[in-house]
Amino acid sequence: MDSNKVDMYITSMRDNFNSNDIPIIKASLEKISDDKFIVFQSINYKSPVVAIVLSLLLGCFGIDRFYIGNVLFGILKLITFGGLGIWTIVDWFLIMGATKKVNFKKFMNQVNITG
16 A cells, blocks of 8 residues: 555544554555555544534433444433433543544454455
8 A cells, every 4th residue: 555645544534543543553554455445435434523522412312322333322321311410421531532442443344354
């Protein structure tokens, strides 16, 4: 894979991943062929900024967890009103990291599929 393409991809997607995941992403992308790169460009990542906004506004209903695909946690937050508000406040600090983990998992699943 062309180094410039990899660098541009990482620059444009940096906010969607934890900083310690970036070297793994770079190494994975450098190993794939150019024709498979388009698959990685089409992955729909969840925005950590949208997740925190949802958490601040509608976190007590679990909307933030539904957004990132954690349906079970979303349902639990919904039926407990955000753990009576405690879980909602905790998620204000954790949801961005959880979103970045979900994005990294999506990326790594695609690496395993693409091979």
